[in-house]
Amino acid sequence: MGRKVIWIIVIVLIIGIGYRVITRKENVDKKMRDVGEGLVPVAIQEVKSGDLELILSFVGDIKGEDQVTVYSEATGRLSRYLVEEGNWVKKDQVIALVDRAVTGMEFEEARVKSPLSGTVGRLYLDKGSTIGLETPVALIARMDRVKVEFSIPEKDMVKVSKGQQARVRVDAYPDRTFNGKVTRLSPVVDPITRSAYAEVTLSNPDHKLKPGMFAEIDIVVVSSKGAVVIPKEAILEDLNSKSSFVFVVEGGSAVRRSVEKGISQQGLVEVKSGLSFGEKMIITGQHYLEDGDRVEVVQE
Known part of the structure; x- marks a missing residue:
């Protein structure tokens, strides 16, 4: 009797799953049927502005400035x-x-x-x-100001310079960020570690940061404010010309647009040229397009 009940439950589950799959497929098919003949269904997104930063991360030790x-x-x-x-x-x-x-x-x-x-x-x-x-x-x-001593691998030395902004975090205050600047960068690379000595200095008026603490340092190498920012997946690569491009919608057609990429951060890419704010960029369906193809926007 127990086995019979189990089999009934299994059959019901299979029927339920099958119904959901069929229903989902019918919904997709309906969307495709609704697209006019010869039109490629696409999803678009308006090009907007955003702030991006290129960050290098290091670890070091806190000491008193003096x-x-x-x-x-x-x-x-x-x-x-x-x-x-x-x-x-x-x-x-x-x-x-x-x-x-x-x-x-x-x-x-x-x-x-x-x-x-x-x-x-x-x-x-x-x-x-x-x-x-x-x-x-x-x-x-002296505790009013502290420094963080750390090492920079030689491959990153050309990206770091004195005066760059730095953000410091310590385990004792996981929800707080302390701001400072790069104040020292040795021009000499240690032949054993292949790295250069560096310091970040920051104010410490409340003496929260203690000498000997372990610190994580983020140095802002490049900052771009109010940039044209788009999702990374929207960008396509031309292997022949080794260039990047996207598709935008103009008058119901997909128009190929070459773009110059800048810095990237967390799935977003800065576009230095090729796009303007407010344009309708294709973010889904672009892999199936050729320049000039007629499209129908199914999601915006």
Whole structure:
């Protein structure tokens, strides 16, 4: 009994699917029958303006625009820190004391000073730690402005230049974009990595961006505002002349129009010449057309 019920359900499903397919085919056939004899059915779209950008993406690390590692001028042991991480300090403010005690001799504690005004980003040592002349004691950074250090592959070097706009994103604020500019681009390529050192600098008044954060950088290489923009799929390629073209509707006929392509972004292409705003461009059915074919617009 159970199997019989299952078979009935299967048969009903098959009939239902078959009906939908037949109905859909009849609708398509009706549209085609409605098109006049000798006319090619097409869908069109009005040519409109839009903004496009050519973007290169990189990853890098955030640092304070001015950031220094502080060392002691005297050897000994760390007596104590006079500041905490996150504190703001002035230039020449004493941030740590070093016990220079030597057996049989007495010395005044050596003072470690901050070489600039900024925020204490890191205190590296524990009380009593041995300090040499090359032992890092603290990290001080100016936080109002930060920089992102990153590398540019040699193939992209010619596309990037100082002053270009950049957008920075960090994992801590996934819904926020920070704006900056390319402020440094090394003219030398590292022979090992085949890339060049670069920096983007940006304002950081609320100190949201912290030194050490991982960052994603988008550099706007080319920007086109108010450009003629069309869907990529509307463009056809002439393999013989290696040129691009589209079809527009003029007086009920398809007219082939050569176009010069510009930048592209997310399925849209800038047309630098060959089309004007307001023209009716064919976006479906263009693959079956020849210049001058009569057409009927079935979708607009």
